[in-house]
């Protein structure tokens with residue numbers, strides 16, 4: 001079905017941060033399957049993990065204990081603020097699980113009959129009916145109503161507005177079950193969360209019993225130079241979701257939470273493929289490699305080089321760009337509101353120059369390379385991007 005507006009490009013091979021199309025042309029891949037290929041393409045750790053696990057055992061039902069799933073859950077809880085994990089297959093599903101958990105928590109722990117979840121304008125949480133409803137962007141919801149009830153929207157990074165919304169909704173009796181936010185809005189334009197805002201949100205949640213859910217699907221697993229996006233904000237969520245980078249490109253999602261939120265009982269939630277030996281074995285190898293190969297340091301250093309280069313490009317074309325922003329290796333080059341071009345025009349021109357980048361809305365060009373990207377590749381990407389912008393201007 002024509003659900004994707006595709007570029008005229010067919011990729012067939014990859015190595016590290018490079019991919020080749022069916023005509024043998026090479027591209028620097030600063031999309032990485034949209035912030036997904038943590039270790040890049042063809043990484044020996046992934047080749048080995050995939051090969052070993054498929055030979056050993058690839059799928060059994062969750063009716064039986066799955067050692068690889070237990071090991072991955074152990075790794076994730078050892079390396080985050082969470083105590084518990086549920087595994088599924090995608091970001092949307094991880095957020096669905098978080099929404100269900102928060103609703104059940106509201107029912108059984110706080111006696112809320114009609115739980116409401118607050119989300120932010122310009123957010124992105126997925127494409128299932130509940131997560132597209134949680135997504136605070138009408139363009140994704142158009143023609144899909146009736147949407148799922150129980151969601152309200154607030155402006156991002158605006159504590160006064162959030163406080164007012166909670167006060168209004170909780171006026172007669174508590175109704176707000178959870179606040180669901182991205183630490184940095186990815187699809188919404190690479191818009192980093194404000195530290196003070198998130199600390200105020202955390203305090204509000206502590207004071208009221210409202211659960212704080214963070215959507216770490218795009219920024220988790222090292223993308224920001226910290227293992228989790230929330231570490232940039234100096235707070236801990238009650239529940240968070242992970243997916244994209246977690247398996248380095250094999251389909252896996254996870255919903256993690258602190259012990260006090262875990263109200264699920266056998267039969268409450270399930271996924272046939274979720275957490276099978278294959279995906280968990282590979283995801284565990286990816287996570288271990290991330291730490292063993294000290295990739296967080298690489299993300300920080302390469303990220304700074306990339307942002308410096310993007311800021312220089314923005315300065316060289318002040319009529320086009322207002323600046324660059326991001327954390328670690330999730331960065332955006334931001335177009336002026338009245339710029340004569342859109343992000344897609346720059347993305348197409350970059351492709352001509354042998355660089356893959358992706359829009360984050362009409363006014364932001366997003367760069368999310370594999371976390372193994374080298375300093376040379378960052379400089380080459382910047383040179384190709386600059387040439388592409390010059391082509392667009394000419």
Ligand SMILES: *Cc1c(COP(=O)(O)O)cnc(C)c1O
Pocket residue numbers: 089090091092093095124125126127182186187215216217218243244
């Ligand atoms: C990509 C994304 C999702 C959806 O993940 P899928 O695996 O496509 O379902 C949810 N939240 C955020 C922040 C994302 O970037």
